[in-house]
Amino acid sequence: MRLILFCVGRSKAGAEKELALRYIERANASGRAIGFAGVELRELDESRARRPNDRKADEAKAILGALPPGAELIALDEGGKLLPSREFASHLGKRRDQGAPALALVIGGADGLGADVRAAASLTLSFGPMTFPHQLVKIIAAEQIYRAMTILAGHPYHRD
Structure with missing residues (x-):
């Protein structure tokens, strides 16, 4: 099963981008086995529309258009469900075992996710009720994907 982390907005060079990529590289190495x-x-371009609802609609269209066929969509949104890391790992493992071709985690733009993306999501997750900058959410999501891989592999990275 492929995992795709979709992010509206492009990363600038720097520590945040490097850290997110480091966790993705680690997840790739752990996940293959x-x-x-x-x-x-x-990374998808941010909409240049003037109104927030128009921006969210444009970005939703780009996200949904970029999804591979048969991909399950997980929306990351501050109003989503709080899920412990072990349960997130279990969800990924179950979807893998069920033969899902791909799973996409989606981080919206500055105005959030459009209604079409939220409606298409099988699960909406939150990293907490606080609002975080997109660069930090990308790092947290990448780290949680890596953590899930280590949990599923029985690696001691995750400690209870």
């Missing part, structure tokens, strides 16, 4: 085809970071 346990049946994951790879983890990919895809």
Whole structure:
């Protein structure tokens, strides 16, 4: 199963980008041994529309258009479900075992995710009720994907 981390907005060079990529590289290395085809970071351009609802609609169209066929969508949103790391790992493992071709985690733009993306999501997750900068959410998501790989592999990275 492929994992794709979709992010609206492009990363600038620097420590944040490097850290997110480091976790993705680690997840790729750990995931191959346990049946994951790879983890990919895809950055989509932010909409230039003037109104927030128009921007969210444009970005939703780009996200949904970029999804591979049969991909399950997980939306990352501050109003989503709080899920412990072990349960997130279990969700990924179950989807892998069920033969899902791909799973996409989506981070919206500055105005959030459009209604079409939220409606298409099988799961909406939150990293907490606080609002975080997109660069930090990207790092947290990449780290949680890596953590999930280590949990599924029985690696001691995650400690209870």
